[in-house]
Amino acid sequence: MKTPLNTVPEVELVEWLKSVGQPQYRAKQILSWIHGKFAISADEMKNIPASLRAALDGEFELSCCHVLESSRAGDGTEKFLLGLHDGGCVECVIIPSRERTTFCLSTQVGCPVGCLFCASGKGGFVRNLDASEILGEFFICCRRLGHLPDNIVFMGTGEPLMNYSNLISAMTVICDEKRVGMSPRRITVSTSGFVPGIRKFADEGRPWNLAVSLHSPTDKGRALLIPDKHRYPLEEICEACGYYFKATGRIVTFEYTLIKGVNDSQEDAMKLAKIASECSAKVNLIPLNPVEKTSFSRPDSSQILKFESMLRSREIPVTVRIEKGDNIDAACGQLRISHLDSKVLGLKCWESKR
Ligand code: SF4
Incomplete structure (x- = not known):
């Protein structure tokens, strides 16, 4: 297999250039095509001689994934189904708003947690996706957008902290000033509460953001939504969040998928407020986008508002996600499932409102 060019450090590229009798300044030129102009083929590199472009093509993989399908909603939200070298596929989304553009990226093919x-x-x-595939998603979105996003959330398919080294490698390239150069403060990793991963992530000492999906303020409630295998006790999750806050100084966000009759009561809101207060966390409420063949549904607007108000009354910083993708239908993860099942394409995405 060829070496993916999007993860190759400049020093290694310089060594390779020397080995093929090329000057080392070409390394910067080549990498700026990848990291700055989001090139997916050597042919695009107009300031590189044809012979070197051919050699690059022979040695390196320039595009680690390709667009199988895409769908754009009326509000500009755009979702991609990307094909991988082994026939697998993943989803990523560009979510625009008036103030900013966010990429939502996947880290695994399928998810081991299985909420x-x-x-x-x-x-x-x-x-797991390897680092070059995660970067491949990122660069495909950049290429489509024409520039870097304002924010990235690792909240697509997969539990990011269970694909730790590939995630960190990809984020390191994205945050490296000599490569992509985005601020780490603009990147959020969303975990289902994988405690060993949260602690390891804290030890990185980088100001990346952490979001933890609680989905219920009790262990009993979480047990109804998250299978045993990868579910950690709330107490351990809160301790790990405290550890993260201490190590990085970054406030943790609790993601809370609101499901009708399951976790949307006033009692749930009070318990969630208590946990958030103890962990100095903010809360992001996500009214469920129902998935076919499940019995879960979204609470009505008044219930969502009551839940939000209860948190506010306890002085918990809270946001509620608004639905994005108004003319196509399917929740995150459904594009891939639809593709695998019947090649039906659809989209519905979400974005936080301030
Ligand atoms: S909610 Fe997140 S952790 Fe749970 S199954 Fe979906 S992708 Fe995996």
Whole structure:
């Protein structure tokens, strides 16, 4: 297999250039095509001689994934189904708003956690994406947008902290000033509460953001939504969040998928407020986008508002996600499932409102 060019450090590229009798300044030129102009083929590199472009093509993989399908909603939200070298596929989304553009990226093919309300967990876990594939998603979105996003959330398919080294490698390239150069403060990693991963992430000492999906303020409630295998006790999750806050100084966000009759009561809101207060966390409420073949549904607007108000009354910083993708239908993870099942394409995405 060829070496993916998007993860190759400049020093290594310089060594390779020397080995093929080329000057080292070409390394900067080549990498600026990858990291700055989002090139997916050597042919695009107009300031590189044809012979070197051919040699690059022979040695390196320039595009680690390719667009199989895409769908654009009326509000500009755009979702891609990307094909991988082994026939697998993943989703990523460009979410625009008036103030900013956010990329939502996946880290695994399928998800080992298997939350019962989530399309991504259906069909089980297939494999981790490697760093070059995660970067491939990122660069495909950049290429489509024409520039870097304002924010990135690792909140697509997969449990990011269970694909730790590939995630960190990809984020390191994205945050390296000599490569892509985005601020780490603009990147959020969303975990289902994988405690060993949270602690390891804290030890990185980088100001990346952490979001933790609680989905219920009690262990009993979480047990109804998240299978045993990868579910950690709330107490351990809160301790790990405290550890993260201490190590990085970054406030943790609790993601909370609101599901009608399951976790949307006033009692749930009070318990969530208590936990958030103890952990100095903010809360992001995500009214469920229902997934086919599950019995879960979204609470009505008045219930969502009551839940939000209860948190506010306890002085918890809270946001509620608004639905994006107004003319196509399917939740995150469903594009891949639909593709695998019947090649039906659809989209519905979400974005936080301030
Ligand atoms: S909600 Fe997240 S952790 Fe749970 S199955 Fe879906 S992708 Fe995996």
